[in-house]
Amino acid sequence: GGGNSVRIFDPENRENIDFSKNIASLLRVAVGRDLVSLVYQPVKNVASGRIEAFEALMRLTAPDGTSVPPYVFIPIAERTGAILELGYWVIRRACEEILTREPDSLTVSINVSPVQLMAPEFANSVTAILREMEVPGDRLVFELTERLEMESEEDVAACINDLKLLGIRFWLDDFGTGFSGLSWLRFIEFDTVKIDKIFLRDCETREGRKMFRDIVQLVKNRGTNILVEGVETERQMAIVREFEIDYAQGFYIGAPKAIMHLKT
Numbered sequence: 001g002g003g004n005s006v007r008i009f010d011p012e013n014r015e016n017i018d019f020s021k022n023i024a025s026l027l028r029v030a031v032g033r034d035l036v037s038l039v040y041q042p043v044k045n046v047a048s049g050r051i052e053a054f055e056a057l058m059r060l061t062a063p064d065g066t067s068v069p070p071y072v073f074i075p076i077a078e079r080t081g082a083i084l085e086l087g088y089w090v091i092r093r094a095c096e097e098i099l100t101r102e103p104d105s106l107t108v109s110i111n112v113s114p115v116q117l118m119a120p121e122f123a124n125s126v127t128a129i130l131r132e133m134e135v136p137g138d139r140l141v142f143e144l145t146e147r148l149e150m151e152s153e154e155d156v157a158a159c160i161n162d163l164k165l166l167g168i169r170f171w172l173d174d175f176g177t178g179f180s181g182l183s184w185l186r187f188i189e190f191d192t193v194k195i196d197k198i199f200l201r202d203c204e205t206r207e208g209r210k211m212f213r214d215i216v217q218l219v220k221n222r223g224t225n226i227l228v229e230g231v232e233t234e235r236q237m238a239i240v241r242e243f244e245i246d247y248a249q250g251f252y253i254g255a256p257k258a259i260m261h262l263k264t
């Protein structure tokens with residue numbers, strides 16, 4: 001709420017209902033009016049020191065020029081279904097960016113909502129976009145989070161398998177938060193697990209460090225690559241090296257920017 005005051009967002013509050021309605025109508029026109037854009041955050045291969053991928057993050061600008069943060073508009077887009085159109089726009093935009101970056105052969109990772117995976121036409125639409133734009137699927141990664149409950153695990157697994165046949169890789173995002181991340185590991189094989197930034201932050205304490213070690217071990221035992229999110233300091237980068245983490249991402253390596261910079 002500004003200053004030292006904290007206000008909890010109450011969706012039942014009249015003011016907030018109006019606010020959410022405004023965002024919902026903004027989302028309906030956002031793509032057509034050029035109010036959405038992407039920024040790209042580098043992903044570093046810790047052993048080689050090279051930037052191997054960029055994560056595309058969506059930005060929404062209101063007509064008055066203010067920026068609406070994803071934690072505000074993504075849940076509303078998911079509730080209203082606007083995430084479908086926005087999601088296809090993100091895939092197209094990321095593909096355009098990949099094509100302009102030839103011959104760098106960069107990978108771009110995209111955040112994909114469970115709402116998108118549950119749409120019956122999703123796999124076919126993605127297939128059509130890639131074919132039309134002539135982008136090989138192995139240039140794309142889809143990052144999944146478990147913020148929402150899944151209606152049918154079988155349908156989602158089938159959709160993911162179709163997309164894997166195109167060469168698209170899957171990363172599990174925000175591991176260790178929300179619905180825990182473990183339930184998806186039961187039925188989806190991920191290429192890489194992204195450990196949520198809260199765990200690196202907690203490494204300052206003995207207990208936190210132990211927790212971090214356990215989570216890293218759990219992922220390593222499964223033979224899955226590990227990415228640690230939220231690396232903000234040299235000290236945290238040292239921890240990432242000490243634990244032999246495969247990939248790292250965070251402000252220390254590079255903040256999200258409008259252009260993909262290979263040098264950080």
Ligand code: C2E
Pocket residue numbers: 041056057058059069070071074090111112113143145173174197229230231232249250251252256
């Ligand atoms: P995420 O996918 O886990 O993305 C990481 C978020 O952490 C980004 O916030 C990024 O700017 C921020 N971040 C990166 N490095 C650091 C760091 O070192 N420290 C800290 N404290 N934060 C860092 P952002 O861009 O606000 O996005 C928030 C979330 O919104 C994303 O979390 C993702 O779940 C969702 N999101 C963003 N773009 C899209 C999209 O195109 N589609 C969907 N479905 N969700 C999206």
Ligand code: MG
Pocket residue numbers: 055111143173
């Ligand atoms: Mg992500």
Ligand code: MG
Pocket residue numbers: 173174194196229
């Ligand atoms: Mg994340």
Ligand code: MG
Pocket residue numbers: 145173174
């Ligand atoms: Mg997230």
